[in-house]
Amino acid sequence: MPALLRAAHGGPTLAVTVLALLLGVAADLTPGRLVLVGLAVLAGQLSVGWSNDLIDLPRDRAVGRTDKPIPAGQVGERTVRLACAAAVVAVVPLSLACGLTAGAVHLAVVASAWSYNLGLKATVWSWVPYAFSFGILTVFVSLAGPLGEPPQWWVPTAGALLGVGAHLVNVLPDLADDAATGVHGLPHRLGPRLLPVAATVVLVLGTLVVVLGAGLTRATLVALVVVALLALVALTGRGRAPFLAAIGIALVDVVLLVVG
Structure with a gap:
């Protein structure tokens, strides 16, 4: 389990989830809605982290990245694939449970982060998914709030x-x-x-x-x-x-x- 969490980039995953929760507290989300927002963001970030390590696996093996769990043999590739698939499946209903509009916005956040993993990271546009995802994350949390309005x-x-x-x-x-x-x-x-x-x-x-x-x-x-x-x-x-x-x-x- 520790190796599986490290493969999900636990630090950034936790940081983004905590940021969303803090934004939710500031937006006066109800406890129930705050939990949904936190779980949705956590699932999305887990999928992003695991997909990053899976997509980067050939590169990591090529440069001998023994500091990363999969190439180091600390967790199996199949295990990470199953965990990533589960996170992808979970993020859809969890996001939509925060409201249809808010949920669609959050799914766009996750898709943007995946676009970085899938190729934009190697281009001059590598900054775009970060700008979009972090910026629109604040919109998601605000839309999930009691007023359902953008910030x-x-x-x-x-x-x-x-x-x-x-x-x-x-x-x-x-x-x-x-x-x-x-x-x-x-x-x-x-x-x-x-x-x-x-x-x-x-x-x-x-x-x-x-x-x-x-x-x-x-x-x-x-x-x-x-x-x-x-x-x-x-x-x-x-x-x-x-x-x-x-x-x-x-x-x-x-x-x-x-x-x-």
Whole structure:
């Protein structure tokens, strides 16, 4: 079971699910609807994570990725395929149970994430599924709420920028292995020197969008100061400092998005 969960990219899966739940709490979802939203997002993210490892399996074997459960022999390929199929089957009724419109939106989120796994990750458009999925996820949660209305413009806009920033930061550790197997998405084309700068710029833009939409308050002012300091570290630091600073900005953006 631990290896199966690792094959689902447990960290990102949990992070996106928690983000959806926090957005749901902020949108005043009832406990029952909040559970449905959480389960729908969890099922969708599990399908995305498992499909990613299954599709990447030939590449992972080619570069000797023994840190990943399937090529390392810690979990069988058939087991992961069955789990992925179960998640795909589950995400449809769970999504539609949140409302037909909301459910259709969430299924579009999942389909967008699958499009990344199925080929867009190796193109200059690799950022598009992240922008779409993170941005529209906020719309799904809002439509699943008691009013059934979409959020204000700045919420999905900030979500999209957060998604692109997360994409740029997330790919950084795998640049060498991806390049060796022919994956040349936007982060790979930017390269290790420009990538932290691009991620920082995108994430800071996300912060500014939230502040513009939510208004300048004491909380958003503090957030701006923190983000400015983290951006300075991200742009001038050495070693892992830029990477960690970019993650810090992303976390601030998540908080602002939820409480904004």
